[in-house]
Amino acid sequence: MFQDNLYEAIKKKQNPTVLGLDPKIDYVPKSIISKTKSDVEAIEIFNRSLIDGLSDLIPAVKCQSAYYEQLGPDGALLLQKTMAYAKENGMLVILDCKRNDIGSTADAYANAYLTDDFYIADAITVNGYLGSDGIKPFLSACKEYGKGIYILVKTSNPSSGELQDLRLESGQRVYEKMAELVENWGSGLIGKYGFSSVGAVVGATYPEQLIELRKTMSHTPFLVPGYGAQGGKAKDVAKSFNKQGNGAIINSSRGLMCAYKKHQLLHEEFIKAARIEATQMKQALNQYITWEEL
Amino acid sequence: MFQDNLYEAIKKKQNPTVLGLDPKIDYVPKSIISKTKSDVEAIEIFNRSLIDGLSDLIPAVKCQSAYYEQLGPDGALLLQKTMAYAKENGMLVILDCKRNDIGSTADAYANAYLTDDFYIADAITVNGYLGSDGIKPFLSACKEYGKGIYILVKTSNPSSGELQDLRLESGQRVYEKMAELVENWGSGLIGKYGFSSVGAVVGATYPEQLIELRKTMSHTPFLVPGYGAQGGKAKDVAKSFNKQGNGAIINSSRGLMCAYKKHQLLHEEFIKAARIEATQMKQALNQYITWEEL
Numbered sequence: 001m002f003q004d005n006l007y008e009a010i011k012k013k014q015n016p017t018v019l020g021l022d023p024k025i026d027y028v029p030k031s032i033i034s035k036t037k038s039d040v041e042a043i044e045i046f047n048r049s050l051i052d053g054l055s056d057l058i059p060a061v062k063c064q065s066a067y068y069e070q071l072g073p074d075g076a077l078l079l080q081k082t083m084a085y086a087k088e089n090g091m092l093v094i095l096d097c098k099r100n101d102i103g104s105t106a107d108a109y110a111n112a113y114l115t116d117d118f119y120i121a122d123a124i125t126v127n128g129y130l131g132s133d134g135i136k137p138f139l140s141a142c143k144e145y146g147k148g149i150y151i152l153v154k155t156s157n158p159s160s161g162e163l164q165d166l167r168l169e170s171g172q173r174v175y176e177k178m179a180e181l182v183e184n185w186g187s188g189l190i191g192k193y194g195f196s197s198v199g200a201v202v203g204a205t206y207p208e209q210l211i212e213l214r215k216t217m218s219h220t221p222f223l224v225p226g227y228g229a230q231g232g233k234a235k236d237v238a239k240s241f242n243k244q245g246n247g248a249i250i251n252s253s254r255g256l257m258c259a260y261k262k263h264q265l266l267h268e269e270f271i272k273a274a275r276i277e278a279t280q281m282k283q284a285l286n287q288y289i290t291w292e293e294l
Numbered sequence: 295m296f297q298d299n300l301y302e303a304i305k306k307k308q309n310p311t312v313l314g315l316d317p318k319i320d321y322v323p324k325s326i327i328s329k330t331k332s333d334v335e336a337i338e339i340f341n342r343s344l345i346d347g348l349s350d351l352i353p354a355v356k357c358q359s360a361y362y363e364q365l366g367p368d369g370a371l372l373l374q375k376t377m378a379y380a381k382e383n384g385m386l387v388i389l390d391c392k393r394n395d396i397g398s399t400a401d402a403y404a405n406a407y408l409t410d411d412f413y414i415a416d417a418i419t420v421n422g423y424l425g426s427d428g429i430k431p432f433l434s435a436c437k438e439y440g441k442g443i444y445i446l447v448k449t450s451n452p453s454s455g456e457l458q459d460l461r462l463e464s465g466q467r468v469y470e471k472m473a474e475l476v477e478n479w480g481s482g483l484i485g486k487y488g489f490s491s492v493g494a495v496v497g498a499t500y501p502e503q504l505i506e507l508r509k510t511m512s513h514t515p516f517l518v519p520g521y522g523a524q525g526g527k528a529k530d531v532a533k534s535f536n537k538q539g540n541g542a543i544i545n546s547s548r549g550l551m552c553a554y555k556k557h558q559l560l561h562e563e564f565i566k567a568a569r570i571e572a573t574q575m576k577q578a579l580n581q582y583i584t585w586e587e588l
Contacts, residue, residue: 072412076371112360
């Protein structure tokens with residue numbers, strides 16, 4: 001099961017970080033740009049270099065589909081190659097594509113990303129606005145192929161509250177209702193470490209909601225964006241883990257990809273910079289985890 | 295502006311139908327399968343034949359992205375070719391991809407589908423769960439490139455009410471709040487016929503909600519799925535139009551693509567069957583429209 005595999009990989013590297021590969025061409029160091037002929041080629045080399053340079057430290061990658069889609073059909077090929085390369089290097093692969101549709105169309109998305117036919121993903125992100133009809137096809141695929149999904153619950157952006165924070169007649173907020181639906185959808189996919197392969201996306205930028213959701217979503221693992229560049233800190237996400245270090249994976253994209261800019265290192269030293277940043281992030285998160293045996 | 299172009303195309307053909315190109319390989323007639331070497335090739339010919347055979351009757355196509363994505367990177371190329379071919383044949387192109395993300399990632403999706411860089415779309419579908427941060431980048435692209443978006447409000451599936459129908463403390467239901475947000479997001483993009491290039495997806499399977507939303511969303515055009523195979527009828531969608539026949543476009547996918555199965559015609563007569571079905575649908579919708587001059 002996806003979540004068991006993910007936790008074992010996290011525990012082995014004692015690091016619940018996921019490397020976000022959201023390749024904007026502006027992020028790619030000049031040392032790569034100068035040697036390549038196209039954006040697609042430059043990004044491919046940048047992605048491979050980051051995977052080569054960080055796979056001993058970080059257990060998983062998260063590819064943000066939008067940045068590949070904006071490169072057209074060649075971007076689809078680049079995405080396929082990047083995902084396969086991460087997998088070959090022992091990393092788990094999450095595709096952040098926030099797909100959502102109903103019935104046979106949701107089936108088609110599950111076919112696209114959860115079957116290993118073309119794109120090798122361990123899990124994808126999904127938007128639950130359409131209700132169960134839009135989720136069940138993904139649940140079936142998770143069961144059949146040992147995959148996972150993360151459903152948007154409380155997103156990291158400033159305006160996420162416009163809809164998600166509204167209070168329902170029942171007293172729950174919209175995101176709390178979504179959380180309840182997600183916990184139920186995942187109840188048939190709980191693995192040996194107590195967490196389901198149906199997770200929730202919960203932003204690091206809302207630490208109070210994250211703490212509250214950890215209590216109510218006892219079997220739901222979190223994918224947490226918003227760390228670093230968006231303002232989330234280690235103490236903000238600390239409560240998403242249990243003592244065994246299970247319960248969440250924290251994404252950093254810009255923070256790692258563009259570390260060479262922050263540390264004012266030479267462009268060709270982008271891996272050195274990313275390793276400094278990844279090590280600091282690992283240490284910061286490890287303040288809150290004891291990796292106790294179950 | 296997208297909605298002005300769409301209405302002019304609808305009026306010219308006196309037909310507010312959009313041809314849904316959701317190509318499952320099971321839909322493709324044997325007469326094509328037997329002459330082609332791969333699913334991608336078979337679907338490409340099927341799509342082109344449907345566009346050739348229906349573009350005099352129907353003003354627009356809607357490509358459902360999932361069915362292309364499940365074919366891998368070759369599917370991305372197939373999508374690109376299908377969209378371009380529909381455009382070359384004078385049809386408007388809607389990409390049904392229900393994309394959603396925030397800030398620079400939503401920007402990347404807008405780059406992917408609203409700039410004509412690779413994929414030639416006039417409009418795409420979007421999911422608004424993330425609030426304004428997830429919509430504004432699309433609004434900017436609509437303004438800059440004369441494009442449109444349709445945001446999910448009340449979807450056609452049986453479980454759409456699990457979240458969308460919940461009543462808020464304010465008295466509004468969740469979909470009514472989304473409708474209010476959509477009407478506001480679209481207020482800067484209203485064209486010369488009174489409708490915005492920011493539309494709403496409203497299912498034909500919920501005629502009461504459709505009537506209610508037409509009243510509250512006075513400037514918002516509807517993209518209406520759920521006609522035909524999902525159970526929606528012409529009288530169910532009648533109220534989404536004004537007397538000029540503006541206000542909505544009604545999608546039919548299976549109904550047209552698989553018409554040859556329904557009419558028990560030979561596989562090679564799939565265009566004949568699709569034209570019978572398209573003409574019946576056009577006539578059924580025209581009972582409720584007078585095409586009055588403005």
